[in-house]
Amino acid sequence: MNTPSQYADSANLDARIELHRRYSLNPQTWFDWLFDRLVIPDTSHILELGCGTGELWRVNEGRIPRGWRMTLTDASEGMLATASRNLADLHEPFAFIPVDAVAIPFPDHTFDAVIANHMLYHVPERQCAIAEIRRVLRPGGVLFASTTGAGHLQELQDALDAIGAGHALALPEPSFTLETGRAQLGEWFPEIRLERYPDALLITKAEPLVAYVRSLLNPHQPNEAALQRFESWARSEIESEGRIRITKDSGVFIAS
Numbered sequence: 001m002n003t004p005s006q007y008a009d010s011a012n013l014d015a016r017i018e019l020h021r022r023y024s025l026n027p028q029t030w031f032d033w034l035f036d037r038l039v040i041p042d043t044s045h046i047l048e049l050g051c052g053t054g055e056l057w058r059v060n061e062g063r064i065p066r067g068w069r070m071t072l073t074d075a076s077e078g079m080l081a082t083a084s085r086n087l088a089d090l091h092e093p094f095a096f097i098p099v100d101a102v103a104i105p106f107p108d109h110t111f112d113a114v115i116a117n118h119m120l121y122h123v124p125e126r127q128c129a130i131a132e133i134r135r136v137l138r139p140g141g142v143l144f145a146s147t148t149g150a151g152h153l154q155e156l157q158d159a160l161d162a163i164g165a166g167h168a169l170a171l172p173e174p175s176f177t178l179e180t181g182r183a184q185l186g187e188w189f190p191e192i193r194l195e196r197y198p199d200a201l202l203i204t205k206a207e208p209l210v211a212y213v214r215s216l217l218n219p220h221q222p223n224e225a226a227l228q229r230f231e232s233w234a235r236s237e238i239e240s241e242g243r244i245r246i247t248k249d250s251g252v253f254i255a256s
């Protein structure tokens with residue numbers, strides 16, 4: 001199945017979620033904020049593509065309407081196994097199925113809503129995936145597609161560039177962003193609204209930031225020398241300034 005190797009299991013995603021959990025300034029977490037945006041009828045069948053570790057549902061345990069039925073999918077079986085373990089105690093109607101977003105194995109008009117949370121930028125054949133989402137949505141159904149924008153983690157990339165590690169540790173440039181997503185969804189969804197989530201990271205320890213940058217490296221060619229340079233920079237910055245501030249720029253397209 002078509003999944004980036006960084007997601008063979010949940011370790012890389014866990015490192016990223018952990019950094020956001022510990023150091024985000026917005027008291028409302030991303031997953032809580034996103035859940036607020038899921039305006040979906042009380043009786044609905046929901047498909048999540050690229051569900052990762054199932055964090056959206058774990059964080060919002062207790063807020064899930066009784067009439068919702070959730071089909072959680074991911075192209076990575078390792079990720080899906082973690083999601084299934086993480087949600088085992090929730091006693092909600094979850095199904096876990098390996099699915100590549102470019103070939104969704106469900107009939108036309110199956111779902112009332114589709115959630116693609118920070119995942120469409122990983123799909124090279126994105127137009128194919130968006131067409132598939134449209135196909136499996138019922139008439140009047142809604143797609144929630146979240147992603148990041150141009151300012152996301154800008155100070156982190158600037159720091160990597162300044163210490164000469166920008167090439168070795170370059171942050172990925174998403175191909176589906178808050179700036180470019182509307183045009184990509186527009187072919188299939190006539191109505192699109194964008195909501196932005198205001199936040200930043202105020203980081204006071206070097207280790208989780210280094211783990212975050214490590215999680216983005218090619219596991220087959222990790223550039224340890226560049227990573228060590230970055231770690232020294234992060235430690236001295238925190239020692240002298242007490243913290244490192246990094247902008248977050250994320251949001252969700254609500255398309256129908």
Ligand SMILES: C[S@@+](CC[C@H](N)C(=O)[O-])C[C@H]1O[C@@H](n2cnc3c(N)ncnc32)[C@H](O)[C@@H]1O
Nearest residue numbers: 007050051052074075076079100101117119122
């Ligand atoms: C950045 S993670 C986001 C996970 C989760 N939605 C979250 O926000 O915590 C991206 C997820 O998309 C999955 N993924 C990547 N390409 C995919 C594809 N073509 N079809 C389905 N899932 C895919 C990855 O395995 C990974 O779990």
